[in-house]
Amino acid sequence: DSGVTQTPKHLITATGQRVTLRCSPRSGDLSVYWYQQSLDQGLQFLIHYYNGEERAKGNILERFSAQQFPDLHSELNLSSLELGDSALYFCASRAGLADTEAFFGQGTRLTVV
Amino acid sequence: GENVEQHPSTLSVQEGDSAVIKCTYSDSASNYFPWYKQELGKRPQLIIDIRSNVGEKKDQRIAVTLNKTAKHFSLHITETQPEDSAVYFCAAPTGTASKLTFGTGTRLQVTL
Numbered sequence: 001d002s003g004v005t006q007t008p009k010h011l012i013t014a015t016g017q018r019v020t021l022r023c024s025p026r027s028g029d030l031s032v033y034w035y036q037q038s039l040d041q042g043l044q045f046l047i048h049y050y051n052g053e054e055r056a057k058g059n060i061l062e063r064f065s066a067q068q069f070p071d072l073h074s075e076l077n078l079s080s081l082e083l084g085d086s087a088l089y090f091c092a093s094r095a096g097l098a099d100t101e102a103f104f105g106q107g108t109r110l111t112v113v
Numbered sequence: 114g115e116n117v118e119q120h121p122s123t124l125s126v127q128e129g130d131s132a133v134i135k136c137t138y139s140d141s142a143s144n145y146f147p148w149y150k151q152e153l154g155k156r157p158q159l160i161i162d163i164r165s166n167v168g169e170k171k172d173q174r175i176a177v178t179l180n181k182t183a184k185h186f187s188l189h190i191t192e193t194q195p196e197d198s199a200v201y202f203c204a205a206p207t208g209t210a211s212k213l214t215f216g217t218g219t220r221l222q223v224t225l
Contacts, residue, residue, distance in 0.1 A: 002156065033213060043157065043202060043215040055211040090156065097211050099145035099164055104156040 003027065004093050006105035014113055018079040021108045025072055025093030031055075032074040033102060034066060037088040049074055050097060081112045117205050119216025126193050127224055134219045136203035137185040143205040146179060146186045149215075151200045160201075161188070193223045 003026035013019055025032050034046040045058035049068035060066075063081075068074040078085060088109050092102040119136045126132050136146075147162035163170045163177045163186065170177050174193075179186040190197055203216040 002158075031211070035215075042217045045212055045214060048211050048213075050211065056208060058212065092213075098206065099162075101147065101159050101162065102213055104149075104158070106156050 002103040002105065004091060004103050004105035006089075006091055006108050008108060009106065010109050010111075012111045012113060013081060015081055015083060017081050017112075018077065019081065019110065021076040021078070021089055021091075021110070023074045023076070023091035023093075023105055025074070025091075026103055029093035029095050029103075030072065031094045031097060031102075032068055032072070033092045033094075034074070034076050035090045035092065037090060037107075039087070043090065046076070055097070078110070083112050086110055086112045117203060117207070117214045117216045119203050119219060121219060122217065123220045123222070125222045125224060128193060128195060130193055132188075132190045132193055132197070132221055132223075134188045134201055134203070134221075135185060136187070136205075136216050137183075138205040138207070139184065140205065140207045141184065143207065145206055146177070147204050148177060148188045149202045149204065151202065151218075153199075157202060190221075193221075195223050195225065197221060198223045 005024040007022045030051045032049045035043040046060045047066050048056040063079050066076045088107045090107045092104045094100050094102040116139045144165040149157035150160045151157040174191045176189040200218045207214040
């Protein structure tokens with residue numbers, strides 16, 4: 001158990017819908033990262049939050065947004081879903097900004113039908 | 114630049130042989146280089162990391178080497194076992210250093 005909790009584990013939804021994925025970081029970790037992993041693909045960086053502020057963005061679609069709340073949990077919102085959004089979405093947390101281990105949650109598997 | 118390139122994409126070795134996976138990075142400011150192992154359907158887990166002030170680090174059958182001048186680092190697994198079969202990802206901080214960019218992954222298959 002990494003200490004990073006993601007909910008839900010699985011999500012099946014229809015095209016055009018909107019979903020929210022939730023991540024609770026390890027206790028005390030200020031950084032939360034979101035990654036998208038499509039089938040047999042690598043880990044595509046989406047966005048990074050540190051202590052409530054957005055710090056870096058990857059190739060995140062405009063239909064996707066995220067935020068980190070005062071209690072440090074984070075939510076990734078995906079709207080106007082398309083079939084191609086089906087993927088495993090991971091969040092990872094780390095204590096700070098730089099050279100420390102990033103711990104991954106078990107992921108949310110999103111299936112868009 | 115913010116690229117992390119990883120080779121090979123697939124690697125098949127016989128049990129007991131060694132496996133080497135290589136990564137190159139473009140951001141000269143990068144100073145932390147982790148390696149993650151991801152088994153099928155599971156989350157990536159850190160197996161070893163190295164910081165820029167050292168050139169090599171070992172942990173039992175796993176070692177990582179770093180060449181900052183050439184901007185590349187490598188994962189070495191010796192005496193491979195079937196349970197080493199997985200996808201391995203290298204990573205490096207890029208851009209503002211708050212991004213952690215991953216390589217494209219290497220699928221390692223250890224055969225009996």
